Amino acid sequence: MxxxxxxxxxxxxxxxxxALEAIRERAFWTPYPEMPKAYGEEAxxxxxxxxxxxxxxxxxxxxxxxxxxxxxxxxxxxxxxxxxxxxxxxxxxxxxxxxxxxxxxxxxxxxxxxxxxxxxxxxxxxxxxxxxxxxxxxxxxxxxxxxxxxxxxxxxxxxxxxxxxxxxxxxxxAAEWEKPQGPKPALKMAKRFTAVPxxxxxxxxxxxxxxxxxxxxxxxxxxxxxxxxxxxxxxxxxxxxxxxxxxxxxxxxxxxxxxxxxxxxxxxxxxxxxxxxxxxxxxxxxxxxxxxxxxxxxxxxxxxxxxxxxAGINTVIVDSVEDYKGMLGNLAFSFSLYSGQMCTTPQNIFIPRDGITAGGEHKSFDDVAADLAGSVEKLLGDDARANALLGAVCNAGVSERLKKAESVGKTVLASRTVANPEYPGAEVRTPLIAAVDAADTDVYTAEWFGPISFLIAADDTDTAIETFRKTVTEHGAITAAVYSTDDEVIARTEEAALDAGVNLSVNLTGGVYVNQSAAFSDFHATGANPAANSxxxxxxxxxxxxxxxxxxxxx
Amino acid sequence: MxxxxxxxxxxxxxxxxxALEAIRERAFWTPYPEMPKAYGEEAxxxxxxxxxxxxxxxxxxxxxxxxxxxxxxxxxxxxxxxxxxxxxxxxxxxxxxxxxxxxxxxxxxxxxxxxxxxxxxxxxxxxxxxxxxxxxxxxxxxxxxxxxxxxxxxxxxxxxxxxxxxxxxxxxxAAEWEKPQGPKPALKMAKRFTAVPxxxxxxxxxxxxxxxxxxxxxxxxxxxxxxxxxxxxxxxxxxxxxxxxxxxxxxxxxxxxxxxxxxxxxxxxxxxxxxxxxxxxxxxxxxxxxxxxxxxxxxxxxxxxxxxxxAGINTVIVDSVEDYKGMLGNLAFSFSLYSGQMCTTPQNIFIPRDGITAGGEHKSFDDVAADLAGSVEKLLGDDARANALLGAVCNAGVSERLKKAESVGKTVLASRTVANPEYPGAEVRTPLIAAVDAADTDVYTAEWFGPISFLIAADDTDTAIETFRKTVTEHGAITAAVYSTDDEVIARTEEAALDAGVNLSVNLTGGVYVNQSAAFSDFHATGANPAANSxxxxxxxxxxxxxxxxxxxxx
Missing domain, CATH: 3.40.605.10 (Aldehyde Dehydrogenase; Chain A, domain 1)
Structure with a gap:
């Protein structure tokens, strides 16, 4: 050398x-600071x-x-x-x-x-x-x-x-190998092992x-x-x-x-x-x-x-939630980040058609839909903040899918283009949210890459879990999430996630989002469903x- | 549980x-005795x-x-x-x-x-x-x-x-992940990792x-x-x-x-x-x-x-040898074991056409061929011993290839059928050895599964090494061996083996044979050439x- x-x-x-310790222990670690200021004044x-x-x-x-x-x-x-x-x-x-x-x-x-x-x-x-x-x-x-x-x-x-x-x-x-031969001298070999590309x-x-x-x-x-x-x-x-x-x-x-x-x-x-x-x-x-x-x-x-x-169809199951506002904010952020142009952006949000219990109160399907739309609007209400969170559409396919999604189900929140003073030519889009029915499998079993999410009315949570298991097994997903206050529901969703082979986030309401994975701790994709083979x-x-x-x- | x-x-x-220690250290180990007597008197x-x-x-x-x-x-x-x-x-x-x-x-x-x-x-x-x-x-x-x-x-x-x-x-x-957030409370997550089939x-x-x-x-x-x-x-x-x-x-x-x-x-x-x-x-x-x-x-x-x-074409390069008798006996055993019906049996034996130095003396190509043939004959001269070492032909393809090999090159040793008193119907065959030329690539770049080995006259050892590198890269091999008293020749053969991706045995003259690999120490096949992908x-x-x-x- x-x-x-x-x-x-x-x-x-x-x-x-x-790093070798980190990949085994999978606690937080990174040697590379994520804050721009850490790189010095001139950087x-x-x-x-x-x-x-x-x-x-x-x-x-x-x-x-x-x-x-x-x-x-x-x-x-x-x-x-x-x-x-x-x-x-x-x-x-x-x-x-x-x-x-x-x-x-x-x-x-x-x-x-x-x-x-x-x-x-x-x-x-x-x-x-x-x-x-x-x-x-x-x-x-x-x-x-x-x-x-x-x-x-x-x-x-x-x-x-x-x-x-x-x-x-x-x-x-390198190893020495010595095999006893009863009363005779042992057999002895020197061995070398070389990793070759x-x-x-x-x-x-x-x-x-x-x-x-x-x-x-x-x-x-x-x-x-x-x-x-x-x-x-x-x-x-x-x-x-x-x-x-x-x-x-x-x-x-x-x-x-x-x-x-x-x-x-x-x-x-x-x-x-x-x-x-x-x-x-x-x-x-x-x-x-x-x-x-x-x-x-x-x-x-x-x-x-x-x-x-x-591609994959990332899925969220909403059953019930303690911190309703936390859930809304968390999902709104996940829908919006980089204008949904992530392989990890949640697309299919299953919600019981009879509604959910949220912070002890009943919320109808339409309530949840309206509140999610409101949460996204609030998050992106200020153009400067929206530009910092969203992204510019990186290819025409995204714009075309957004157009097509306008006529799918019932639009709960329309996508708009956010003005970008620095780059007037950029198409910076906010999420489109559409309500569909669990029967509309043709819609939600394909990937709609971009800022497009479907709120899917399911008969009940068990049906949602079974549809999640089936659709992810068949079509793949990189991410999945569940919101529930019921440990049994969480356990059943975890079982379905193991079966379908997708990583699951449970009750995310704080500053961790389903579309983010942390190196040395989170595995990105599993290789166990059609969205990725590794x-x-x-x-x-x-x-x-x-x-x-x-x-x-x-x- | x-x-x-x-x-x-x-x-x-x-x-x-x-066992976990053994796969890392790769010294000799086994928990399962290989001697029949170790299993008790009644077994x-x-x-x-x-x-x-x-x-x-x-x-x-x-x-x-x-x-x-x-x-x-x-x-x-x-x-x-x-x-x-x-x-x-x-x-x-x-x-x-x-x-x-x-x-x-x-x-x-x-x-x-x-x-x-x-x-x-x-x-x-x-x-x-x-x-x-x-x-x-x-x-x-x-x-x-x-x-x-x-x-x-x-x-x-x-x-x-x-x-x-x-x-x-x-x-x-399971792990706990805690990411500092500057003056704000750290983000904390509990994570579980499950191996799924x-x-x-x-x-x-x-x-x-x-x-x-x-x-x-x-x-x-x-x-x-x-x-x-x-x-x-x-x-x-x-x-x-x-x-x-x-x-x-x-x-x-x-x-x-x-x-x-x-x-x-x-x-x-x-x-x-x-x-x-x-x-x-x-x-x-x-x-x-x-x-x-x-x-x-x-x-x-x-x-x-x-x-x-x-399939593969297992190769031996003979350059020079100190213990000539040891080499002859070792190769004769490798040719004979289970009548060559092993994926590890050596098939292609490259020998310089001008002969080799063996124990300080010159041996011509024909000398080596005759001595190898003699060594096999001596090893298998006694029918009882031959039956204990050879095997019964397990399918008609082996018999057909033996027939076909009779007309390939110059037969140095003909295969014979050893009488088996216990099972008169068994076709227990001894090795066929044929001498061919390095130019006869059509012959030796195919696998002749069974007790068939070719002594290949090469221009010199370097040419043999290059042919070994090329044929194994293209056609695969599970095993390879070299005999040389020259460290430089061994090093060049090792380099060719790394390149071609085949495990190499160097100067085997004792009770270890190229066709045998010991679990916990030897890897069987490499996955690096066409004979196996793992x-x-x-x-x-x-x-x-x-x-x-x-x-x-x-x-």
């Missing part, structure tokens, strides 16, 4: 140890200047096999970024990446982990810069782009590094969370010795280009080939993800996006291990990204 | 702890009587949905077994198995592990009985059937249980190692909370029928539904494995057998996680057989 790699190992050994201005410096230029990234510069990101807030990026000749780029792997493999799990933690530390130091890039590609409000695109994504990267290290060191690196990993980024959803697969594959080619969503390249550049610099400084990580940006209509996914060099794929393409990958890339996060992160997410190869000899 | 399950937990907790006679008691009868196994009794095993040693077994109506059997799972899930990882260790202890006590069943279905000589079919298979079962327990307990079962596992048994190759998947899936349906090879049902019966009895005694495990025997030509593999209830598949069907499973059962062990056992083999589902609430 080089002196620099050793220095990185010494610097980050404690962070690795702490905000420097980050903005760094971001502005990219605009209208070629992104400074020199990779093997670049045949032209491409890219045409337009911010959901209305600004043309004008940045271009390397487009790869795969027959040049992929062999260079393969050639980079043996030295990385030979460095071993600890060196790989700590070099990657150094890269995460550098990414963390550039959080303001990355926040602007995420803000202007995803359409997230700046505050959310800062947290989700910066420290929370870095947390998920570190978590993956920790799992990868734990899995690779599940057995000793699968090959090149492919990370296919998404539009809405370019860093958060990409970092787990990116860091898990690198930490297990693989090279990784990152194929960003064509609307959200910059955050991943910065990430790739930081990783390449860190790897080179540590004495490894920078080509262990590369960016692959597609030309319009090229379908580069499909091309890459079926290349024999690609042995691992991480994907976040539509069910259709996720299933295509699962079926058409048999040479690779494929991890997917797809979870971020767990042992299953890392253990098959490498294989162990053994050598043995007599002693 | 029932009192009996608690008793099993108390009884086997120490064994579980010791041999009792085991034989128990085996005889099955012949010509319906196997005593009562399962839901049995629509008829089927089976027609004929021992490779020439005896008709005449045992019939339940054939399932899957629309009755599979729902009964699904209904058995929630209680098993709720029992948790420790109870599941220790109930399964109790079942393994009961199987161990019946090793003599199982040995006769394996002997008369696989064609293994009795001594090998005893060890490989009994304690070594039980070791692999326990190893899988230990890995499953380790993976499921990689995080705490995927569904029903399918284990597809093979003819040659009905227990050894089935126990890892069977015990791994059960230990992670799944039910398992066992579909034996139609020629090797009895060992798995006994196994299923013991598991069902143990589970019932511990207070669980016996339908967590069931046997599914097919009618002639029914193709039950394909039918089962594509049922939506089947969520995990474990398979050992042909590459063709293994790849079919990998591509046509997208609803399941599929673990396969397929290893027995490691974390990757168990970590995706269950998923973790979370429930969280405010404190």
């Amino acid at each position: 080089t002196a620099t790699a050793e220095e990185f190992t010494a610097r980050h050994r404690d962070t690795l140890e702490r 905000a201005a420097e980050g903005k200047a760094a971001y502005d410096g990219y605009l209208g230029r070629s992104f400074p990234l020199v990779q093997p096999g670049t045949d032209e510069m491409v890219g045409g990101e337009k911010s959901p807030y209305g600004v043309e970024l004008g940045v271009t990026y390397p487009h790869p000749d795969l027959d040049v780029l992929l062999p260079a990446m393969q050639a980079a792997m043996p030295k990385w493999r030979d460095a071993g799990p600890a060196a790989r982990a700590t070099v990657l933690i150094e890269a995460l530390a550098r990414l963390n130091a550039r959080t303001h810069e990355i926040a602007h890039a995420v803000h202007h590609t995803s359409g997230q409000a700046f505050g959310m782009a800062f947290q989700a695109g910066g420290p929370h994504a870095q947390d998920r990267g570190l978590e993956a590094v920790a799992y990868a290290y734990a899995a690779q060191t599940a057995q000793v690196a 699968r090959g090149i990993g492919l990370v296919i980024g998404c539009n809405t969370f370019p860093t958060w959803n990409s970092y787990p697969g990116l860091f898990a594959s690198l930490a297990t010795g693989n090279a990784v080619v990152v194929k960003p969503h064509p609307n959200a390249i910059l955050p991943l280009a910065i990430t790739v550049a930081v990783l390449r610099d860190t790897l080179a400084e540590a004495g490894f080939e920078p080509d262990l990580v590369a960016l692959a940006v597609e030309k319009p209509g090229e379908g580069l993800a499909k091309v890459l996914a079926t290349r024999p060099e690609i042995r691992i794929i991480d994907y976040t996006g539509s069910t259709e393409f996720g299933e295509w990958l699962e079926r058409n890339a048999p040479q690779a291990v494929v991890y997917t996060e797809k 979870a971020l992160s767990d042992l299953a997410y890392v253990a098959n990204r490498f294989r162990v190869v053994q050598s043995r000899r007599h002693i | 029932t009192a009996t399950a608690e008793e099993f937990t108390a009884r086997h907790r120490d064994t579980l702890e010791r 041999a006679a009792e085991g034989k009587a128990a085996y005889d008691g099955y012949l010509g009868r319906s196997f005593p196994l009562v399962q839901p949905g049995t629509d008829e009794m089927v089976g027609g095993e004929k021992s490779p040693y020439g005896v008709e077994l005449g045992v019939t077994y339940p054939h399932p109506d899957l629309d009755v059997l599979l729902p009964a198995m699904q209904a058995a799972m929630p209680k098993w899930r709720d029992a948790g990882p420790a109870a599941r592990a220790t109930v399964l260790i109790e079942a393994l202890a009961r199987l161990n006590a019946r090793t003599h009985e199982i040995a006769h069943a394996v002997h008369h279905t696989s064609g293994q000589a009795f001594g090998m059937a005893f060890q490989a079919g009994g304690p070594h298979a039980q070791d692999r079962g326990l190893e899988a249980v230990a890995y499953a327990y380790a993976a499921q307990t990689a995080q705490v079962a 995927r569904g029903i596992g399918l284990v597809i048994g093979c003819n040659t190692f009905p227990t050894w190759n089935s126990y890892p998947g069977l015990f791994a899936s059960l230990a992670t909370g799944n039910a398992v349906v066992v579909k034996p090879h139609p020629n090797a049902i009895l060992p798995l029928a006994i196994t299923v019966a013991v598991l069902r009895d143990t589970l019932a005694e511990a207070g669980f539904e016996p339908d967590l495990v069931a046997l599914a025997v097919e009618k002639p030509g029914e193709g039950l494995a394909k039918v089962l593999a594509t049922r939506p209830e089947i969520r995990i598949i474990d398979y050992t057998g042909s590459t063709e069907f293994g790849e079919w499973l990998e591509r046509n059962a997208p609803q399941a996680v599929v673990y396969t062990e397929k 290893a027995l056992s490691d974390l990757a083999y168990v970590a995706n057989r269950f998923r973790v589902v979370q429930s969280r609430r405010h404190i």
Whole structure:
């Protein structure tokens, strides 16, 4: 190992140890502050200047096999970024990446982990810069782009590094084996066990969370010795280009080939993800996006291990509640955050058609619907506050679904466009809430990605639980929640959640929202229902990204 | 948990702890003695009587949905077994198995592990009985059937249980999460993490190692909370029928539904494995057998996680050797054991065409070929000894390949049929050794399953290493070996083995053979080349057989 790699190992050994403890204990922990002020007085201005410096230029990234510069990101807030990026000749780029792997493999799990933690530390130091890039590609409000695109994504990267290290060191690196042979001398063998990479990993980024959803697969594959080619969503390249550049610099400084990580940006209509996914060099794929393409990958890339996060129908069961206002506020926030453009936004809210008991009083279905609508209106009544919480619509599909939803069921709350003085071109939308009936399965068994939620009138709570179990089993969900003052109802919902394989939040009324998961504590998705075939992160997410190869000899 | 399950937990907790240590430390360990005498004075006679008691009868196994009794095993040693077994109506059997799972899930990882260790202890006590069943279905000589079919298979079962327990307990079962909020009160959540099963596992048994190759998947899936349906090879049902019966009895005694495990025997030509593999209830598949069907499973059962062990071309590189006689004896034994009907038998032996240095003397290619042939002849010269080491040909394909191999290259040693006085009908074959050239790639890049080995004349050792790297990368291998007195050559071979992803044995001359792997120390296969997509056992083999589902609430 080089002196620099050793220095990185010494610097980050404690962070690795702490992360290993965190993934086991699952209490609160993070090394990356989520408050912008924690990054120092100059950081905000420097980050903005760094971001502005990219605009209208070629992104400074020199990779093997670049045949032209491409890219045409337009911010959901209305600004043309004008940045271009390397487009790869795969027959040049992929062999260079393969050639980079043996030295990385030979460095071993600890060196790989700590070099990657150094890269995460550098990414963390550039959080303001990355926040602007995420803000202007995803359409997230700046505050959310800062947290989700910066420290929370870095947390998920570190978590993956920790799992990868734990899995690779599940057995000793070398052992002596001595088998008694009765009166004869024992048989003795020396054995070595080496974690070897699968090959090149492919990370296919998404539009809405370019860093958060990409970092787990990116860091898990690198930490297990693989090279990784990152194929960003064509609307959200910059955050991943910065990430790739930081990783390449860190790897080179540590004495490894920078080509262990590369960016692959597609030309319009090229379908580069499909091309890459079926290349024999690609042995691992991480994907976040539509069910259709996720299933295509699962079926058409048999040479690779494929991890997917797809669509789901996130569900809330409302049975009864003590803190009615707390529930209303909590759900209103969950509907609104990033204008519902999260894979975790609740969509299907089951409410008994005869109403519920809330804080000791009866509330009819219509009362609850009206109160939820009122709570959202109150939350978003001030445009400045609304702009800080909502997001800009990141693609036309969201606008189209909002239009279509206007004629579904009974509109309880119409969506409106919030004026954004800074970016007049941005389409910042508030949630649409529609009341439908449990019989309207055609409506609510599809995902309506965006700020669209259905209040579904159920015969009773037991029927709601059974419909929840059935619809999530069949169509998947990333999140689920239940509100009840009855321990029996909660127990039955938990049983249904175990059966359907979805993570459940119970009686959320405070500052924790069903659409948020905390790295090192909450698993994101379960891999147990059709919405995802894996979870971020767990042992299953890392253990098959490498294989162990053994050598043995007599002693 | 029932009192009996608690008793099993108390009884086997120490064994579980010791197994957890063993999978990490990978030194020698086994709780199951491999010497027949260790099982007591009466065990041999009792085991034989128990085996005889099955012949010509319906196997005593009562399962839901049995629509008829089927089976027609004929021992490779020439005896008709005449045992019939339940054939399932899957629309009755599979729902009964699904209904058995929630209680098993709720029992948790420790109870599941220790109930399964109790079942393994009961199987161990019946090793003599199982040995006769394996002997008369696989064609293994009795001594090998005893060890490989009994304690070594039980070791692999326990190893899988230990890995499953380790993976499921990689995080705490419950945690408190407390996130500071500056001057405001901290956010506090209580979280629970539950390992949930995927569904029903399918284990597809093979003819040659009905227990050894089935126990890892069977015990791994059960230990992670799944039910398992066992579909034996139609020629090797009895060992798995006994196994299923013991598991069902143990589970019932511990207070669980016996339908967590069931046997599914097919009618002639029914193709039950394909039918089962594509049922939506089947969520995990474990398979050992042909590459063709293994790849079919990998591509046509997208609803399941599929673990396969397929064909490979096991390779030995001979460069130079100190202990020439030791090498000859070791290889002769490896060629002969069970008449080469092992997925680990060496097939391709690369030798420089200009010969090697052996114990300080030059040996030409022809010398080495003649000496290897002589070593095999000497090893198998006595019929009694030959019958104890070889096996009966278990299917016509092996005989046909032996016939075909007679006209390949230059026959260095012809295969002969060894007379077996006890079973005159048995075809017990000695190895065929043929010399071919490195240019004859059509010959040696296919698997010739059976007692067939090729001595391949290579230009030099470096060329041999490169051909090894290329052929194993493309066609797979379970085992590889190198003989060299030159540390540089060994290092280059190790590098090629890491690249190709195959386990390597270096300079085996003593009582350890390339075709044998020891549970708790050696990984069987790597999952890194086309011969298998997984290893027995490691974390990757168990970590995706269950998923973790979370429930969280405010404190």
